[in-house]
Amino acid sequence: MAPPPRFFARLALTENLTPLVRRLVFSREDALPMAFTPGQWVNIFLPIPGADAPLRRAYSIASSPRADGTFELAVTRVSGGAGSTFLHELSLGSVLNAEGPQGFFSRSQSATSPTLFVATGTGFTPLRSMLLAAVEAGSTSPVHLILGARHEEDLLYRAELESLTRACPWFSLTLTLSQGSASWAGPRGYVQTHVTTALAGLTPHGPPHVYACGLQRMVSVVRELVRKDLGFPREQMHSERFD
Ligand SMILES: Cc1cc2nc3c(=O)[nH]c(=O)nc-3n(C[C@H](O)[C@H](O)[C@H](O)COP(=O)(O)OP(=O)(O)OC[C@H]3O[C@@H](n4cnc5c(N)ncnc54)[C@H](O)[C@@H]3O)c2cc1C
Numbered sequence: 001m002a003p004p005p006r007f008f009a010r011l012a013l014t015e016n017l018t019p020l021v022r023r024l025v026f027s028r029e030d031a032l033p034m035a036f037t038p039g040q041w042v043n044i045f046l047p048i049p050g051a052d053a054p055l056r057r058a059y060s061i062a063s064s065p066r067a068d069g070t071f072e073l074a075v076t077r078v079s080g081g082a083g084s085t086f087l088h089e090l091s092l093g094s095v096l097n098a099e100g101p102q103g104f105f106s107r108s109q110s111a112t113s114p115t116l117f118v119a120t121g122t123g124f125t126p127l128r129s130m131l132l133a134a135v136e137a138g139s140t141s142p143v144h145l146i147l148g149a150r151h152e153e154d155l156l157y158r159a160e161l162e163s164l165t166r167a168c169p170w171f172s173l174t175l176t177l178s179q180g181s182a183s184w185a186g187p188r189g190y191v192q193t194h195v196t197t198a199l200a201g202l203t204p205h206g207p208p209h210v211y212a213c214g215l216q217r218m219v220s221v222v223r224e225l226v227r228k229d230l231g232f233p234r235e236q237m238h239s240e241r242f243d
Helices: 082-088 121-136 158-167 191-205 216-229
Strands: 006-016 021-028 041-046 055-060 070-076 095-102 115-120 143-149 171-177 209-214 237-241
Touching: 021 082, 041 082, 055 070, 055 082, 055 121, 070 082, 070 121, 115 121, 115 191, 115 216, 121 143, 121 158, 121 209, 143 191, 158 171, 171 191, 191 216, 209 216, 216 237
Parallel strands: 115 143, 115 209, 143 171, 209 237
Antiparallel strands: 006 021, 006 095, 021 070, 041 055, 041 095
């Protein structure tokens, strides 16, 4: 199989989404459209000063496919992590080498099955791409998202998600905090606490598909719950791990 294409991408916009997560919008230097299937990721080559060779790190694409050659990443700053620290400090206009798209964690834009998305932190990035693509395709198939974070200020894309729940009757949302302050009136606990109830709400619309993304510990617990405890067949459970 041919390796995924390599291209150069220039940092066109960068800002903090939360205290630990930075949004980076890149623009392809070759001006080609950024063609990919929502859920796919790219490798970015990071020229860390002092390293023998560029560090290669994978990042899921957080935007939906765009014709203008731009694509968006959301990167968690990992304590002591060379790659994520480099990207958090990257200056506007910097050009990096990238490779992709690649990966099989995807949802068809014409999917009609009711769908449950489960994510913690930047695990939401590929699911955001799938969600925006569904909105752009005019989909009306039910989608519920369970997004978890420790604290309220760590919730990614909160304003955008709350606005989507108002604009799209088919989309619903559970924002859950594992360490919410006393003033948090919303759901609490780990994402997996809310999976069974969310699936019960989707099942009347047909057999739901579940997409879980984030760190391995959470993804394994959700897979186990959905496949073993709830008895979902393999083809209805999709997952991507970042570690
Ligand atoms: C398919 C794929 C898609 C990915 N997409 C994203 C993405 O959209 N956004 C993103 O921030 N990261 C993403 N990652 C993780 C990313 O590739 C790096 O692992 C991460 O940025 C840490 O790299 P580092 O060099 O800073 O730290 P390293 O020293 O390489 O890693 C240190 C440790 O950080 C932990 N870690 C990795 N990712 C995260 C995270 N998101 N949050 C908290 N801890 C983490 C792991 O346990 C790892 O062992 C993805 C990984 C894969 C395999």
